[in-house]
Amino acid sequence: MQKILLKNNQREIKETIKLAASKSESNRALIINALSGGNGDLQNLASARDTQTMIRLLKSEDAVADVLDAGTTMRFLTAYFSVTNQTKTMTGTPRMCERPIGILVDALRTIGVEIEYVNKEGYPPLNIKGFGTQKSDEISIRGDVSSQFISAMLMIGPLLPNGLVINLTGEIGSIPYIQMTIRQMEAFGVEVTEDWDNKKLSVKPQTYKTTAYQIESDWSGASYWYSVVALAQDPNTVIDLLGLKENSLQGDSAIVAIMEQLGVKSTFNATGVVLTKIPAESHISWDFTNCPDLAQTVAVVVAALDIKSSFTGLESLKIKETDRVLALQNELKKIGSDLIEVEAKVRYEVQRVAPRDLSAVPIIDTYDDHRMAMAFAPLVMQQDVIIEEPGVVAKSYPSFWEDMSKIVEIENLD
Numbered sequence: 001m002q003k004i005l006l007k008n009n010q011r012e013i014k015e016t017i018k019l020a021a022s023k024s025e026s027n028r029a030l031i032i033n034a035l036s037g038g039n040g041d042l043q044n045l046a047s048a049r050d051t052q053t054m055i056r057l058l059k060s061e062d063a064v065a066d067v068l069d070a071g072t073t074m075r076f077l078t079a080y081f082s083v084t085n086q087t088k089t090m091t092g093t094p095r096m097c098e099r100p101i102g103i104l105v106d107a108l109r110t111i112g113v114e115i116e117y118v119n120k121e122g123y124p125p126l127n128i129k130g131f132g133t134q135k136s137d138e139i140s141i142r143g144d145v146s147s148q149f150i151s152a153m154l155m156i157g158p159l160l161p162n163g164l165v166i167n168l169t170g171e172i173g174s175i176p177y178i179q180m181t182i183r184q185m186e187a188f189g190v191e192v193t194e195d196w197d198n199k200k201l202s203v204k205p206q207t208y209k210t211t212a213y214q215i216e217s218d219w220s221g222a223s224y225w226y227s228v229v230a231l232a233q234d235p236n237t238v239i240d241l242l243g244l245k246e247n248s249l250q251g252d253s254a255i256v257a258i259m260e261q262l263g264v265k266s267t268f269n270a271t272g273v274v275l276t277k278i279p280a281e282s283h284i285s286w287d288f289t290n291c292p293d294l295a296q297t298v299a300v301v302v303a304a305l306d307i308k309s310s311f312t313g314l315e316s317l318k319i320k321e322t323d324r325v326l327a328l329q330n331e332l333k334k335i336g337s338d339l340i341e342v343e344a345k346v347r348y349e350v351q352r353v354a355p356r357d358l359s360a361v362p363i364i365d366t367y368d369d370h371r372m373a374m375a376f377a378p379l380v381m382q383q384d385v386i387i388e389e390p391g392v393v394a395k396s397y398p399s400f401w402e403d404m405s406k407i408v409e410i411e412n413l414d
């Protein structure tokens, strides 16, 4: 098993980080560009494995499309291959085959796509068999499992001969990701009618226009640099993050407001955002429904700073790269904390359960989850830490360790 040791030191940190590009924006731009004819100039596409997998599979003529562990790639390509009438088997890692997709399959079947499960009902692998005539122009989709099903259906909507009306039912999670999809569709010349009061999204038949599109840096990836500043001992720590915008399409820009409470000030300029230290508050309440990917970042920071916390909106964490609630519970214990479910299925608190020993070297398991590795790495601002299987970061932020090595020493323990 591969592992690395991150060594705590008291070096002054004044660093500029050129952040990785957003895989969410990249994967939407790639699908929409392909649906527009494939000739748009997509600038700053992510080096993330999820995006590289998308690029590879869009070009491939193989009958099997293996998305590895990329959720958006699985969900968006399933809709894309359906509407472009390509016969494909969609598969992925064992974990991907445990992540639900039945809601998307039902929606595709409703509009007339012939699609079958290879093994277990509701989960990949899938066989996409073809799309003849459009059977229905109206679908209902539950909003509380994954917004990626809604984004996938929205993006193919303009290609459908009769367009598509999507009725969202129940609680809707990750809404900013749905809005990101709509804004990117608009950037490619397509209009979507949004009626959030009645939970109805409508797309008329339209043609995507070939467009030059610039991808923003990744706010989810930025969150780990916020953690570094929050946990740094030196009050003069400064990290300059390049390529981020104050008015972002990405809901994870909520990290600005969260970290303002946890001791990090954000100052935007023409090239990005500068992070500096300010006093932290003693308590934070946050609902992660709209920014689930930030939960691990924030859980580790509040544990490390002993800030009282109350978290809601963690439901979708259980069906991501790993069961992130369980993974957090296991690994936070290694620094004397725990994520306690204080109200069943609703509210959690990070609580101290044992004294913290800063001379110990916690060994953090990463559960095939890039965000476990990156969320726990900033602990190095307080103590030495070992990260197992550090290569997991490649899913969204392949240069993460290279960037970290600008501020701390990293030793390979193979």
Ligand SMILES: O=C(O)C1=C[C@@H](OP(=O)(O)O)[C@@H](O)[C@H](O)C1
Pocket (backbone or CB within 6 Å): 023, 024, 025, 072, 145, 146, 147, 148, 151, 173, 174, 177, 292, 293, 316
């Ligand atoms: O659409 C997207 O790009 C994403 C949506 C979110 O998933 P859910 O909608 O499943 O919460 C998020 O967790 C994921 O990392 C990326």
Ligand SMILES: C=C(OP(=O)(O)O)C(=O)O
Pocket (backbone or CB within 6 Å): 069, 070, 071, 072, 073, 293, 320, 321, 371, 396
């Ligand atoms: C959940 C994530 O990605 P996906 O669902 O696209 O695999 C993530 O990047 O944290």
